[in-house]
Amino acid sequence: MKTLEDVVANLAGCAAGDINDDFTLDQGGLDTSLKKALLIASIRRHLQKDCMKAAIVKTFGELRQAVDEASPV
Amino acid sequence: MAEKPAAVRVPRETVNDETVKLVRWAFGEGARVKKDAVIAEVETSKSVLEILAPANGHLRRRAQEGDNVAVGGILCYITASPKDALPKEVKTTPIGPEGGMVIGAKAKKLMAEHGLSAEDFKGKKLVRESDVRAALGQGEPPTVNVKAGSRGKQLSAQKLAENRYLASDENNRYSSSVTVLCPTKGLRAAAKKRAEWGGSLTPVILSECAKTLREFPLFNAYYKEKAVWTYDSVNIGLVIDDGRGIKVPVIRDADKKDIAAVARESQDRALEYHEDSLPIEALQDGTFTVTDLSGEDVIAFRPVINFMQSAILGVGAEYASGGERVFQLNLTFDHRLTEGREAARFLRALRDKLKAYEDA
Numbered sequence: 001m002k003t004l005e006d007v008v009a010n011l012a013g014c015a016a017g018d019i020n021d022d023f024t025l026d027q028g029g030l031d032t033s034l035k036k037a038l039l040i041a042s043i044r045r046h047l048q049k050d051c052m053k054a055a056i057v058k059t060f061g062e063l064r065q066a067v068d069e070a071s072p073v
Numbered sequence: 074m075a076e077k078p079a080a081v082r083v084p085r086e087t088v089n090d091e092t093v094k095l096v097r098w099a100f101g102e103g104a105r106v107k108k109d110a111v112i113a114e115v116e117t118s119k120s121v122l123e124i125l126a127p128a129n130g131h132l133r134r135r136a137q138e139g140d141n142v143a144v145g146g147i148l149c150y151i152t153a154s155p156k157d158a159l160p161k162e163v164k165t166t167p168i169g170p171e172g173g174m175v176i177g178a179k180a181k182k183l184m185a186e187h188g189l190s191a192e193d194f195k196g197k198k199l200v201r202e203s204d205v206r207a208a209l210g211q212g213e214p215p216t217v218n219v220k221a222g223s224r225g226k227q228l229s230a231q232k233l234a235e236n237r238y239l240a241s242d243e244n245n246r247y248s249s250s251v252t253v254l255c256p257t258k259g260l261r262a263a264a265k266k267r268a269e270w271g272g273s274l275t276p277v278i279l280s281e282c283a284k285t286l287r288e289f290p291l292f293n294a295y296y297k298e299k300a301v302w303t304y305d306s307v308n309i310g311l312v313i314d315d316g317r318g319i320k321v322p323v324i325r326d327a328d329k330k331d332i333a334a335v336a337r338e339s340q341d342r343a344l345e346y347h348e349d350s351l352p353i354e355a356l357q358d359g360t361f362t363v364t365d366l367s368g369e370d371v372i373a374f375r376p377v378i379n380f381m382q383s384a385i386l387g388v389g390a391e392y393a394s395g396g397e398r399v400f401q402l403n404l405t406f407d408h409r410l411t412e413g414r415e416a417a418r419f420l421r422a423l424r425d426k427l428k429a430y431e432d433a
Contacts, residue, residue, distance in 0.1 A: 032368050033273045033367075033368055034313070034315055034368060037271065038340070038343055040340050041340040041343060044337075044341070045341075052269050052270070052271045053268050054271075056265070
């Protein structure tokens with residue numbers, strides 16, 4: 001089972017260990033519309049959460065909170 | 074009926090790649106097929122192509138489902154009887170008084186890789202590597218009629234194949250384009266309020282474009298043999314290219330889906346593209362295409378119409394104009410089916426739908 005850190009690290013091209021709550025998504029290149037679409041779809045597929053808010057959060061901490069609050073697929 | 078074995082090759086004119094993937098055989102080995110019957114499907118980078126039988130006869134497979142076959146390579150033969158002998162893949166005969174053929178070692182290897190046979194070089198006594206490359210569209214760059222101070226570099230086989238693909242359909246030769254400006258303020262505000270759009274304007278543009286196509290069926294159509302053929306469904310292809318090659322996954326019946334459903338589907342297709350797991354079905358049956366270069370900071374462009382379609386919408390990047398933020402909607406359309414005034418009406422109708430979100 002993938003973690004949210006795994007999902008973000010895979011798309012950002014870094015190690016999961018590099019991800020913490022202060023990690024900004026734009027520093028991982030996740031600020032383009034295509035990358036945001038990939039992030040939302042990856043969360044849906046790997047974490048079974050429907051988290052459209054992933055497109056508007058700025059940091060990993062905010063993303064974690066949004067995913068926690070998101071409805072299951 | 075095919076009197077001698079007829080080679081069926083991956084078409085050079087309609088393929089956007091160096092190789093294609095053989096997805097499916099429609100008939101078993103040795104089965105009787107009729108001229109123009111669909112005998113196989115091959116997947117290109119842009120779509121799935123149907124391969125038709127060139128003659129009545131029996132199908133003799135030379136590739137397996139799942140194989141990657143070179144453009145110009147032989148997929149199968151059509152023979153008069155199911156047991157007819159087939160040509161050798163690469164024939165060489167010694168040069169002699171009868172005028173035989175010699176094939177160089179490098180040429181022979183290239184021919185085998187691309188499924189070419191000696192038949193393809195009929196009349197030549199000596200086949201060199203350069204002859205094979207020329208036949209594959211990989212010839213040397215031109216050395217004459219070039220400007221002093223310029224250097225030639227051969228285009229990649231993929232680009233050459235793409236050029237053949239573009240030239241294979243005449244719709245772009247007779248195309249024209251129109252552009253309208255669309256304000257983004259209301260759309261951006263609506264996207265912030267509606268998390269289900271996934272923070273992007275693309276799903277709402279796709280969705281509203283699909284609905285507008287219902288009102289303007291000539292842009293959801295294609296030209297063939299002096300007739301307009303309108304599609305029953307509105308299946309919108311969305312161009313994706315993040316450096317792994319262009320793909321155009323299709324959102325079927327986009328006019329009947331709400332924006333959230335379009336958003337989810339386009340996100341899922343993007344992930345499949347990213348993971349190189351796009352299903353074949355996702356690339357089939359597009360009736361209209363949308364290409365969005367806003368992420369590349371491109372304001373205006375003239376996209377090229379896809380095969381068997383009559384129009385394509387290009388979405389540009391936002392910029393400031395007259396004190397407000399706007400973006401361009403660029404429509405290229407087949408002028409044989411309609412004219413600029415109708416294209417402008419289509420774009421204005423789409424823009425008005427998008428502008429309506431300002432008040433929503």
